[in-house]
Amino acid sequence: MSDITIDTQLTITEKENIIAESSKLGKRFSERAAKYDREGTFPVENFEDLKESGFLGIMIPKAFGGMGADFLTYTKALEQISMGDASTGLTYNMHNIAVGSLAELQLDDIGGSRGRAMVNFRNWVYDQAVNHKKLFASASSEPGVGAHFSKLKTMYRRVDGGFLINGVKNWVSMAGHADYYVVAARSEQSNNDIPAISFLVVEKENPGTRIEYTWDVLGMRGTSTNTVYLEDCFIPTERLFLGSEGMALYKIAREPHWLVGGYNGVYLGICTAAFQFMINYLREKKIPGGGGSVADNERIQHKVGELYAALASARAIAYNAARLVAEQPGSPEANTAIHHAKYLVSELGPTLTSEAIRLCGGSTIHKQFPLERYYRDARCGGLMPATSDQCLFYMGKAAFGADLSKPSETYW
Numbered sequence: 001m002s003d004i005t006i007d008t009q010l011t012i013t014e015k016e017n018i019i020a021e022s023s024k025l026g027k028r029f030s031e032r033a034a035k036y037d038r039e040g041t042f043p044v045e046n047f048e049d050l051k052e053s054g055f056l057g058i059m060i061p062k063a064f065g066g067m068g069a070d071f072l073t074y075t076k077a078l079e080q081i082s083m084g085d086a087s088t089g090l091t092y093n094m095h096n097i098a099v100g101s102l103a104e105l106q107l108d109d110i111g112g113s114r115g116r117a118m119v120n121f122r123n124w125v126y127d128q129a130v131n132h133k134k135l136f137a138s139a140s141s142e143p144g145v146g147a148h149f150s151k152l153k154t155m156y157r158r159v160d161g162g163f164l165i166n167g168v169k170n171w172v173s174m175a176g177h178a179d180y181y182v183v184a185a186r187s188e189q190s191n192n193d194i195p196a197i198s199f200l201v202v203e204k205e206n207p208g209t210r211i212e213y214t215w216d217v218l219g220m221r222g223t224s225t226n227t228v229y230l231e232d233c234f235i236p237t238e239r240l241f242l243g244s245e246g247m248a249l250y251k252i253a254r255e256p257h258w259l260v261g262g263y264n265g266v267y268l269g270i271c272t273a274a275f276q277f278m279i280n281y282l283r284e285k286k287i288p289g290g291g292g293s294v295a296d297n298e299r300i301q302h303k304v305g306e307l308y309a310a311l312a313s314a315r316a317i318a319y320n321a322a323r324l325v326a327e328q329p330g331s332p333e334a335n336t337a338i339h340h341a342k343y344l345v346s347e348l349g350p351t352l353t354s355e356a357i358r359l360c361g362g363s364t365i366h367k368q369f370p371l372e373r374y375y376r377d378a379r380c381g382g383l384m385p386a387t388s389d390q391c392l393f394y395m396g397k398a399a400f401g402a403d404l405s406k407p408s409e410t411y412w
């Protein structure tokens, strides 16, 4: 019997190998996670490992030297990586938001100079990621604006040979560590209700960039999420993302899965790691005064059963959403499912980790255990796009039959 699946060119064995390799990486990362968390420093060694294992090309087709993962395989791989270190998973996902969105495109039929520009850009990104091991960061959110793309204040204008960008991005994960920043900016010429937003790729060494290091936060402390100032920052024409101007809002309204659902694997990974920790801890913990393991207690078993049901349901929803994205990207079903999953996974994290601390007891707030870090990291899920409230807004609107492929109908 053939093990070729219908949704990608990868065999089931190849997909399993990617997930198994991710699991190995995640285990290695788990040994370093406490140190990076305590210092609030970027997990440089983890990214060396990701590069060495070819993981910067996870989404890039095999024909271009990548691994050719589909969205479901990616979600599972990211879950494994984030079980070890969620800051690494989150920042690694930022890279894949840029690269993965390109890998889904069918560019072969687009002819003319536009088609050539798109193909050249895509091939350049693939080459940078696969052969030069370069990391791409996502620089969209702004002070007072968040990730509302239609309200962005960062501007760009055309000049001889390229573009000049001016603005401030105050949530750039991997700032100072990524090789490129994919910057979302509004055209100065844009005067429509739906502003012309484009992505422009800025090199780390660009003299028009300046980083302010202020990241000292509750959770996701190893993400180096800092402020990047763009001051008369020049980029050449060929660094306009996909050679396309002004289409970003339309694209993310039609296909929000990377910007929303990329995080699902990250926050699912935290939930899974917290659950596993809780089981191992309770199994070892003795009932005070003798009388066996706490795990034998019926009240504990009942509570663990509840948490198991919540985690298994969130995982099933997240995998199903990722499968829909792999099979029907941009369909209303896939888009709604990805918001549903983002909501469930993001809201489960703080509850599950809090309940796990409650069941395991006071010792587990000690930093010798990872549970208190899971608790802090998990709190960040619902703050990232789409925030939990935006997910509810999206699902509610979808239920009333709104056409959410129109930018004017979305929260962006």
Ligand SMILES: Cc1cc2nc3c(=O)[nH]c(=O)nc-3n(C[C@H](O)[C@H](O)[C@H](O)COP(=O)(O)OP(=O)(O)OC[C@H]3O[C@@H](n4cnc5c(N)ncnc54)[C@H](O)[C@@H]3O)c2cc1C
Binding pocket: 094, 138, 139, 140, 141, 142, 144, 145, 146, 147, 148, 171, 172, 173, 174, 219, 220, 223, 225, 380, 382, 383, 384, 385, 387, 388, 389, 390, 393, 411
């Ligand atoms: C760990 C971490 C790493 C990050 N890394 C990056 C990065 O690399 N690049 C990047 O660009 N950004 C990044 N971000 C920023 C992130 O993408 C968001 O922009 C940021 O968290 C928004 O914060 P805010 O509270 O200002 O958002 P807001 O959009 O102001 O949301 C605040 C709250 O307002 C309410 N709200 C807002 N809009 C709606 C709506 N339409 N419907 C219902 N309720 C609504 C919700 O309750 C929401 O939670 C990161 C964030 C975190 C936490």
